[in-house]
Amino acid sequence: MPQIFCSVCDTPAPQPVLICLQCPETPTYYCDTRCRDRDRIPHQKNCNNPVRKAIYRAGDLLQSIFYTFREALYDTSVAHVRRNGDVLRIHLNPNPAQVLLHRFPNHLNLSQSDKEQLLSVLSCTDSVAYTCDLSKRLLKDATFGIEETLFCDLRSPFSTLRHHSDGTVDDGETMHSTLTVEAKDGEAYVFDLAGAQNNQFKAVIPFDEYCRRESRDLWKIRQHGYHFKRFEGVVAGEHKLKEQCDPSVYFISGEAQKRMMDAVGRWEAQNGMRIERLLDLDFQSYAECKASLLRKIRADLDGYVAEWEQNGRPLAAWDGIRAKYASLKEFDAKEGTVVPRGSGTRAYRTWSAKYKEGD
Numbered sequence: 593m594p595q596i597f598c599s600v601c602d603t604p605a606p607q608p609v610l611i612c613l614q615c616p617e618t619p620t621y622y623c624d625t626r627c628r629d630r631d632r633i634p635h636q637k638n639c640n641n642p643v644r645k646a647i648y649r650a651g652d653l654l655q656s657i658f659y660t661f662r663e664a665l666y667d668t669s670v671a672h673v674r675r676n677g678d679v680l681r682i683h684l685n686p687n688p689a690q691v692l693l694h695r696f697p698n699h700l701n702l703s704q705s706d707k708e709q710l711l712s713v714l715s716c717t718d719s720v721a722y723t724c725d726l727s728k729r730l731l732k733d734a735t736f737g738i739e740e741t742l743f744c745d746l747r748s749p750f751s752t753l754r755h756h757s758d759g760t761v762d763d764g765e766t767m768h769s770t771l772t773v774e775a776k777d778g779e780a781y782v783f784d785l786a787g788a789q790n791n792q793f794k795a796v797i798p799f800d801e802y803c804r805r806e807s808r809d810l811w812k813i814r815q816h817g818y819h820f821k822r823f824e825g826v827v828a829g830e831h832k833l834k835e836q837c838d839p840s841v842y843f844i845s846g847e848a849q850k851r852m853m854d855a856v857g858r859w860e861a862q863n864g865m866r867i868e869r870l871l872d873l874d875f876q877s878y879a880e881c882k883a884s885l886l887r888k889i890r891a892d893l894d895g896y897v898a899e900w901e902q903n904g905r906p907l908a909a910w911d912g913i914r915a916k917y918a919s920l921k922e923f924d925a926k927e928g929t930v931v932p933r934g935s936g937t938r939a940y941r942t943w944s945a946k947y948k949e950g951d
Contacts, residue, residue, distance in 0.1 A: 597805060598623035600631050615639045617875065618648045643734050643777035646871045650730040651795035653870060653882060655785045657726060657852075658719045660886050662711045664893035665848050666696040667841060668754075670710065673700055678791055679751060680709045686757040692844055692905070693897060708793060712786035713752045714762075716769040719785035721819035722849045726856070727771060727783070728816065729868060735773040738816040741782070741939055743768045743808035751791040767811065769819065772799060772939040780938035799938055810943045822923050829913035832920040839917050843910040848896055855892035859885050 596605045599620045610622040612635060620635060622628040638644055669685040702710065712719070720740055731738055745766050754762040768790065771783035780799035784792055802808060825831045826842045833839075860866050863881070870881050900906070907914070936944065 596621050598627050600627035602805060612639060615641075615645070617652075618644045638777075641777055643775055644779070646734040647731070647773070647775055647777075647781055648796050649871050649878065650727070650734070651781075651783050651785075653730065653867070654723050654727055654783065655719075655795035656882065656886055657889060658723055658785050659708065659711050660890050661722060661848070661852055661893065662715060662718070663696045664890055664897060665845060666694050666711075667692060669694040670697040670700070671757075673697070673702065673706060673710070675706065679753060680706060681753050681755060682710065682713065683755045684757060690838065692838065692841055693901075705788070705793060708788035709752050709791075712788040713754065714789070716784075716786040716789070717819050718845070720769045720771060721823050722845065722852075723785065724817050724820040725853060726867070729866075730871065731773055733868070734871075735775050737774050737937060739772050739937060739939055740814040740816055740818050741770050741772040741810060742812040742814070743770060743803075744811045745790060745808060752789045768808070771816070772813075772937070774937045774939075799942075803942065810939060810946075813939055813943055825923060826917075827910075827913070829916070829920065831923040832917055833923055834925075840907055840910060840914060843907065844900070848893055851892050851896045852889055855889045856885070858892075859888040 596607075596609050597603065598605045599622065601623060603623055605621050605623040610625070610628055612620045612628075615638070618638065618641070620631070620638070622631070668682075669687055669691070671683045671685045674681045674683070697710070698707075727738060745768055756762075768784075768787075770785075770787075773781050773783065775781055782797050782799050782802040783795060784797065784802070785795060787793065787795075797805075803810065822831075822833060823842050823846060826833060826839055827846045856867060863884070865881075867885065870878055870885075873881065
């Protein structure tokens with residue numbers, strides 16, 4: 593079970609945990625009644641705060657959509673999974689034919705937390721890139737701006753390890769991509785949609801709490817859309833990426849992202865509402881609409897994958913670009929660097945206090 597920390601003293605909260613019942617969607621946890629009483633007056637600012645509620649609900653929706661996207665286009669063949677304490681060990685099947693897509697291993701009867709770890713491992717950048725259009729829409733009214741932030745994970749050992757069939761083990765990811773938003777309630781929040789790979793299962797965490805409790809060092813700040821632009825450039829044959837992987841996956845995922853957005857549009861037409869409206873619904877209506885939206889997205893993505901497989905897994909549209917991929921120039925990592933207005937966002941001020949501009 594994921595660890596829960598007290599919102600006041602930062603110590604692990606015992607189970608069952610004390611929470612404020614007035615704001616269940618923006619949970620505030622307490623280890624005991626003394627911490628709850630100490631927080632009574634400060635908590636009034638956040639309790640039933642409509643901006644905070646919209647932020648947390650947008651995070652829940654974005655994370656759920658990304659998990660649906662990943663499960664439909666899972667790119668790893670898993671043999672079995674073994675948990676050792678806080679570390680999830682994923683044992684992979686050999687893949688000599690270099691098959692791009694595989695069935696997600698629901699047959700392993702995974703716990704919800706283990707399933708989320710499998711869906712999020714090595715996918716933090718994807719979580720930022722392929723939800724770019726949706727996050728822009730969902731966060732427009734509740735924030736002053738969105739930035740793509742790269743954190744260095746200062747903790748060890750790694751929480752999720754992949755064991756390959758040849759006996760090698762991935763070193764794990766030390767860099768972790770997220771979104772950071774400057775909200776209209778005066779707070780900054782981190783959207784960590786793929787945080788489960790590091791045993792961090794919350795979609796949204798206040799920025800200061802994230803840096804402190806999750807032992808994260810803010811490394812880079814980019815404009816919103818930076819990673820999506822990187823991936824689009826690969827598909828268009830404009831540049832290559834530093835990452836060592838089959839670039840064909842960007843073609844498949846890019847096409848799937850278009851299908852996902854088409855599915856969202858059709859769901860909106862069928863239900864007579866834009867997805868932004870889900871942020872304002874009562875909880876029961878939100879839960880029902882969210883489930884309906886996820887079913888629509890999953891059905892359309894499954895249809896896309898089935899069509900692609902039935903047609904022999906074609907990549908003809910990509911063959912020309914793939915042939916010259918190695919000779920393309922590498923994407924300039926300096927593109928998309930944030931240029932602050934005034935003193936900048938909370939994230940920028942935190943970064944500039946530690947690193948000189950241009951480093």
